[in-house]
Amino acid sequence: MSNKNTLAYAQQLDNEDPLKAFRNRFHIPKLKGKDVIYFTGNSLGLQPKSTKTYINEELDDWATLGVEGHFHSQKRPWFHYHKFSKEALAKIVGALPSEVVSMNSLTSNLHLMMVSFYRPTKTRHKILIESGAFPSDQYAVESQIKFHKLPYNEALVEISPRKGEHTLRTEDIISKIEEHKDSLALVMLSGVQYYSGQFFDIQKITEAGHQAGAFVGFDLAHAAGNVPLELHKHEVDFAAWCSYKYLNSGPGGVSGIFVHEKHGNNPDIPRFAGWWGHNEEERFKMEKGFKPMEGADGWQLSNVNVLSSAAHLAALEIYNEAGMEALREKSLKLTGYLESLLKELQDEGFLQMITPTEPNARGCQLSLLVTHNGKAIFEHLTQSGVVADWREPNVIRVAPVPLYNTFEDVFNFYDILKKVIF
Numbered sequence: 422m423s424n425k426n427t428l429a430y431a432q433q434l435d436n437e438d439p440l441k442a443f444r445n446r447f448h449i450p451k452l453k454g455k456d457v458i459y460f461t462g463n464s465l466g467l468q469p470k471s472t473k474t475y476i477n478e479e480l481d482d483w484a485t486l487g488v489e490g491h492f493h494s495q496k497r498p499w500f501h502y503h504k505f506s507k508e509a510l511a512k513i514v515g516a517l518p519s520e521v522v523s524m525n526s527l528t529s530n531l532h533l534m535m536v537s538f539y540r541p542t543k544t545r546h547k548i549l550i551e552s553g554a555f556p557s558d559q560y561a562v563e564s565q566i567k568f569h570k571l572p573y574n575e576a577l578v579e580i581s582p583r584k585g586e587h588t589l590r591t592e593d594i595i596s597k598i599e600e601h602k603d604s605l606a607l608v609m610l611s612g613v614q615y616y617s618g619q620f621f622d623i624q625k626i627t628e629a630g631h632q633a634g635a636f637v638g639f640d641l642a643h644a645a646g647n648v649p650l651e652l653h654k655h656e657v658d659f660a661a662w663c664s665y666k667y668l669n670s671g672p673g674g675v676s677g678i679f680v681h682e683k684h685g686n687n688p689d690i691p692r693f694a695g696w697w698g699h700n701e702e703e704r705f706k707m708e709k710g711f712k713p714m715e716g717a718d719g720w721q722l723s724n725v726n727v728l729s730s731a732a733h734l735a736a737l738e739i740y741n742e743a744g745m746e747a748l749r750e751k752s753l754k755l756t757g758y759l760e761s762l763l764k765e766l767q768d769e770g771f772l773q774m775i776t777p778t779e780p781n782a783r784g785c786q787l788s789l790l791v792t793h794n795g796k797a798i799f800e801h802l803t804q805s806g807v808v809a810d811w812r813e814p815n816v817i818r819v820a821p822v823p824l825y826n827t828f829e830d831v832f833n834f835y836d837i838l839k840k841v842i843f
């Protein structure tokens with residue numbers, strides 16, 4: 422085969438790609454009539470062409486049936502709507518269908534999960550998070566600690582990379598957990614870190630957290646649909662994610678939660694309740710006394726946001742067709758190809774890839790630390806039709822997504838970047 426630094430090589434990889442037809446299922450944004458190189462599926466995934474149809478079906482049912490749509494919709498009665506995403510989501514996060522439900526938005530769900538799993542006592546009151554966690558998570562944790570009237574600086578334990586490093590070593594996370602083992606109530610980390618792209622070792626961290634007597638939960642915003650997950654098997658206590666990144670379900674799209682079976686069927690776990698979490702057989706009796714549904718369903722508050730969930734179903738259908746295993750296989754190749762091309766620029770000292778090089782420790786995304794003229798380089802990329810994102814103070818994040826990105830996208834990105842730099 423030809424040299425990998427050529428367009429012909431990339432095109433050959435695309436020809437051999439068993440998932441190549443999926444790109445055509447999405448709307449690709451354009452700049453001056455040409456498809457952009459869309460590398461921001463880690464922020465907002467692209468719109469499936471089928472999304473409009475799914476939403477229009479609900480709009481039609483609403484127009485023709487009004488309130489009757491709750492039970493008599495053509496295809497998907499709204500009363501049951503949260504059930505239609507369960508099978509697909511369970512596969513994506515490695516759960517039983519009863520352990521997952523889509524509802525609300527991510528930060529709201531993190532709060533609901535902390536209501537149940539951050540219940541500080543006199544001796545156990547600390548939360549461990551990664552330093553530099555996504556701001557919304559930091560604010561959520563800060564406000565939970567303050568809600569319990571605990572001293573914030575003492576109750577919050579943050580773990581930082583070693584000096585000169587950009588990612589966390591699993592051994593360091595574990596020793597931090599052990600260090601606080603007598604006072605730790607909750608370990609809450611991301612699955613894939615939004616800034617560095619690091620995929621944490623969920624199994625080992627969960628084991629260590631449990632050994633220390635803490636609950637362990639994950640924010641899977643950047644992990645769901647990006648990396649293989651086994652939440653049930655790894656005995657994670659809870660997780661929450663959003664659907665608008667790798668799950669392509671639209672801006673502000675409905676979030677999802679996972680509650681492990683061992684907690685989901687325990688009606689004594691405290692929670693903030695609403696009628697959609699109440700026993701569905703009796704929901705319309707309008708009686709006093711909350712009786713939770715079994716499993717994650719018992720954490721629902723409100724009736725389903727049907728239009729947002731319709732977009733979710735459209736995207737999950739495509740996801741299911743492609744299959745997580747095949748997507749991961751392509752993702753490893755795609756990101757591996759990007760890494761191999763960028764290595765040349767890294768060796769010349771123009772950028773530093775701070776995402777782990779070990780494929781099991783990352784998803785699609787590579788985070789490029791650009792210390793000289795980073796912002797100007799980023800702006801030039803944007804003008805050249807690359808949609809990436811800039812994260813302060815000096816990182817360009819690029820995420821080739823296996824459902825709709827191509828090896829040609831990767832090559833063209835490298836080509837543009839090289840010309841900008843040299």
Ligand SMILES: Cc1ncc(COP(=O)(O)O)c(C=O)c1O
Nearest residue numbers: 526527528555557615640642663
């Ligand atoms: C890790 C992480 N947590 C939380 C959020 C915020 O989610 P939301 O605005 O949907 O609550 C995001 C992205 O916006 C994120 O990447």
Ligand SMILES: Nc1ccccc1C(=O)C[C@H](N)C(=O)O
Nearest residue numbers: 463464465555615616642643673
């Ligand atoms: N929802 C958004 C709305 C506006 C701008 C960005 C977002 C993101 O999702 C950012 C993403 N969480 C990130 O990892 O940076």
